[in-house]
Amino acid sequence: ETGVTQTPRHLVMGMTNKKSLKCEQHLGHNAMYWYKQSAKKPLELMFVYNFKEQTENNSVPSRFSPECPNSSHLFLHLHTLQPEDSALYLCASSQWDRGLTGANVLTFGAGSRLTVL
Amino acid sequence: GQNIDQPTEMTATEGAIVQINCTYQTSGFNGLFWYQQHAGEAPTFLSYNVLDGLEEKGRFSSFLSRSKGYSYLLLKELQMKDSASYLCAVMDSNYQLIWGAGTKLIIKP
Numbered sequence: 001e002t003g004v005t006q007t008p009r010h011l012v013m014g015m016t017n018k019k020s021l022k023c024e025q026h027l028g029h030n031a032m033y034w035y036k037q038s039a040k041k042p043l044e045l046m047f048v049y050n051f052k053e054q055t056e057n058n059s060v061p062s063r064f065s066p067e068c069p070n071s072s073h074l075f076l077h078l079h080t081l082q083p084e085d086s087a088l089y090l091c092a093s094s095q096w097d098r099g100l101t102g103a104n105v106l107t108f109g110a111g112s113r114l115t116v117l
Numbered sequence: 118g119q120n121i122d123q124p125t126e127m128t129a130t131e132g133a134i135v136q137i138n139c140t141y142q143t144s145g146f147n148g149l150f151w152y153q154q155h156a157g158e159a160p161t162f163l164s165y166n167v168l169d170g171l172e173e174k175g176r177f178s179s180f181l182s183r184s185k186g187y188s189y190l191l192l193k194e195l196q197m198k199d200s201a202s203y204l205c206a207v208m209d210s211n212y213q214l215i216w217g218a219g220t221k222l223i224i225k226p
Contacts, residue, residue, distance in 0.1 A: 004159070040125065042216035043204070090159070098212060102148055102167055106214075108159035 003027065006091050006109035014117050015081060021112045023074040023091030031096040032074040033106070034066060037088040049074065050096055081116045088113050119143045121217035123205050128223045129195055137190045137203050137220045145210020151179055151190050152204040154219070160204055163190070192222075200224045 004025045013019050025032060034046040046060045049068040063085075065077040074091055092106040122140045129135040141149070148167040152160040166172055166181035166188060178191040192199055205217040 040218055042121065042218045043206075043214075045214070102165045104208070104212075105150070105162045105165070106152075106160075108161070110157070110159045 004091055004093055004107050004109035006089075006112050008112060009110065010113045010115075012115045012117065013078070013081065015083075017081075018077070018079040020078065021076040021089055021091075021114075023076075023109055025072055025074075025091075025093040025107070027093055027095075027107060029093035029095045029107070030071060031094050032068060032071070033092040033094075034074065034076050035090040035092060035108075037090055037111070043090070047076075078114075081114075083116050086114055086116045119209060119215045121205055121207060121215055123203075123217040123220045125218070126221045126223065128225060129192075131195055131197060131224055131226050133195050134191065134193050135195060135222065137192070137205075137222065139188045139190070139205035139217055141186050141188075141205075141207045141215070141217075143186075143207045143209045143215050146183060147208040147210065147212060149179075149181055149188050150206045150208070150214070151188075152206065153201050154204060155201045163203075195224050197224050197226070 007022045031050045033048050036044040047066040063080050067075040088111040090111045091109040094104050094106050120142045150165050151163040153163050154160040164179040166179050169181055169183055171178055171180045176193045181188045202219040202221045204219045206214045208214055
């Protein structure tokens, strides 16, 4: 496998369910990200892990819980979601280097389309 | 606040040229990125500008004017496969990426 892979590609869940999204990168990158993409809205950064440490949490509700067990894997645990959480959830990775901002190109996975009923 | 503006949708004809504009107001500037996203697929990197001027990469070019807070993506010899959304993003002084809502480009035969 190459690049960034996300599973599942589609997920339908009720408001009381607990599910997880999985992301795996095969690029040797040192940073991984969760983004939320809603129609006609800018990408919303949810979480960033740099060298496996969470460095950003942009006021994301606690019903979203990230986990980064190593530099290649990232999970987003979901529980008691709301219908407005329905969106495309994109995982991305990059080789973060503050001194080379142009090198911080994100490689995205194809996303997990989440529908909350 | 920080803001990126780009047109919601544009239509162009196969074989023609189209320019997608992006204007930004951000806290500092550490570069501007363009990504392409086909429907149902991952966004993919197109270009990066940090200095003023034009960067050319095959049929695609990207221009930056930092003094005007303005960039454009120029697509030449349009092909049907260029139908996609084009996302503009600026890295601010805190190395955060600020994203535009994307421009959906429709190519007609």
